[in-house]
Amino acid sequence: MINRKCLDILSKVDSVTNVEELKKRTEGIVKDLKRIRDEVELSKSLTSTKDILTVLSKIPESLQKNTDLLYSLAVSDNPIELKLELNEKFLNLCETLIDQPIGTVHVVPADAVDFEDTEATVCSKRIKFSSDVLPLRALELDPFLAIQRDPSESENKITARFTGVIIHGHSIIAIDNANFKVQRFRDTIENQFIDEVLIQGIYDITNIHENDDVLVTSPGKQSRLIRLSTYNSLSIISEKVTENAYFSISQLPDCTFAVISHSSPSGASKKRVNFDWSRGVTSHIDIIDVDGNVLKHFSENFLCEPNEFGDPFIMPLKSICCLPNGNIVVSIETKTNSFISCFNQNARVKWTYDLNDTPEGVCFDDGKIYVFLRESKAVRVLSVDGDLKPVSTLKIPNYFGDGNSLFVGRNLLSVIDKTELIRLYKLQSC
Numbered sequence: 001m002i003n004r005k006c007l008d009i010l011s012k013v014d015s016v017t018n019v020e021e022l023k024k025r026t027e028g029i030v031k032d033l034k035r036i037r038d039e040v041e042l043s044k045s046l047t048s049t050k051d052i053l054t055v056l057s058k059i060p061e062s063l064q065k066n067t068d069l070l071y072s073l074a075v076s077d078n079p080i081e082l083k084l085e086l087n088e089k090f091l092n093l094c095e096t097l098i099d100q101p102i103g104t105v106h107v108v109p110a111d112a113v114d115f116e117d118t119e120a121t122v123c124s125k126r127i128k129f130s131s132d133v134l135p136l137r138a139l140e141l142d143p144f145l146a147i148q149r150d151p152s153e154s155e156n157k158i159t160a161r162f163t164g165v166i167i168h169g170h171s172i173i174a175i176d177n178a179n180f181k182v183q184r185f186r187d188t189i190e191n192q193f194i195d196e197v198l199i200q201g202i203y204d205i206t207n208i209h210e211n212d213d214v215l216v217t218s219p220g221k222q223s224r225l226i227r228l229s230t231y232n233s234l235s236i237i238s239e240k241v242t243e244n245a246y247f248s249i250s251q252l253p254d255c256t257f258a259v260i261s262h263s264s265p266s267g268a269s270k271k272r273v274n275f276d277w278s279r280g281v282t283s284h285i286d287i288i289d290v291d292g293n294v295l296k297h298f299s300e301n302f303l304c305e306p307n308e309f310g311d312p313f314i315m316p317l318k319s320i321c322c323l324p325n326g327n328i329v330v331s332i333e334t335k336t337n338s339f340i341s342c343f344n345q346n347a348r349v350k351w352t353y354d355l356n357d358t359p360e361g362v363c364f365d366d367g368k369i370y371v372f373l374r375e376s377k378a379v380r381v382l383s384v385d386g387d388l389k390p391v392s393t394l395k396i397p398n399y400f401g402d403g404n405s406l407f408v409g410r411n412l413l414s415v416i417d418k419t420e421l422i423r424l425y426k427l428q429s430c
Helices: 002-011 018-047 049-072 087-099 300-304
Strands: 104-107 120-124 126-130 143-147 164-169 171-176 183-186 193-198 204-207 214-218 222-231 234-240 245-251 258-261 282-286 294-298 312-322 327-336 336-344 349-354 357-364 368-373 376-381 389-395 407-411 412-416 421-426
Touching: 018 049, 018 214, 143 171, 164 407, 164 412, 171 204, 171 421, 193 204, 204 412, 214 245, 222 376, 234 389, 245 312, 258 312, 282 300, 300 312, 336 357, 349 389, 357 407, 368 407
Parallel strands: 312 357
Antiparallel strands: 104 349, 120 126, 143 421, 164 171, 171 183, 183 193, 204 214, 214 222, 222 234, 245 258, 258 282, 282 294, 312 327, 327 336, 336 349, 357 368, 368 376, 376 389, 407 412, 412 421
16 A cells, blocks of 8 residues: 555656656655564564564654655645554454563473573463563452541550451451550441450461461560460460561461561671671561471572572561462562562472562462552452463552552452551452
């Protein structure tokens, strides 16, 4: 069609004195348009999302340049417009990539040591990729319930700082780290307080399988693991002094628990041999039983040493959740990279996922991993049934926090970010 247009232009230039020069310029335009067409055809065969979009992003500018050149010939009064028409299936693929952001998946096969790229399923096709397309649209969650300190309380009280929350029976149990309180509220009535118990240095909480009790971490001056009874009123059943300071905690399917520990070793001012810790703080994960006995230990070297992600910085392990098969997912931030990593209890990393954002809170529920992304202010939902892939992106209305912790359960979602307010949102089908 472009060739015919150019020939039509040439047929009308008999009266122009410099016909050869005009013909040469026109042929140059046609040659460049053919090159653009070849690039579009090439993009259809590419398997890298980044390469595809790189090619396509340059085409509008090229088309505009050639449109201007055609106008500059000044041989036709008819409007000249060049358009890029893409295959409909290709447009659907691009739309899917925009709506469902994709990151880079790395897996470690059973017979390999190094990380390697893998493929993912997009629009029912297997493609290999290593890029991310940010979402233009995301599903916005509806507010359901809010928990906040009673404003009628004394002004001398310290502002609440919530660091953990669970749903237990028909109640919500939250950790107020600033005031050393475990507080219980109704799960259907806003700010409906039930009772509380005071515990120094508390940080996070989790349910105990098929039990009315709950487990609380307390990484204060004397680190402890505390079991609470929820029967009748909140009360302490047992306390175990722990060698390490436990922060985030998540229950495993075999009545054990995974905990993140941050500790300052002796001689903290000295730099470690392998890692440059700015404050001498190390992070690791322990597998413990309900009584606080350490069953397994995973050091920061094991979780953060892969060279492609760079050396860790202080407290690289951020949040943790456990899968039904016993694997453990943790969000990690090093000096140069942020990602989530999944490993089994045989000390083998199963996969890592670079989400091209900073992952904070992670949580597992009903076959899906939920990850709060700090820069995007969104929750990315990843399916772990079959292929690890994103299935939706959730936006939280008017949310401006960092999403340090995340809770998902009973069709509710809550982002806990060390502020004085806990908001719960209705979680629609993802």
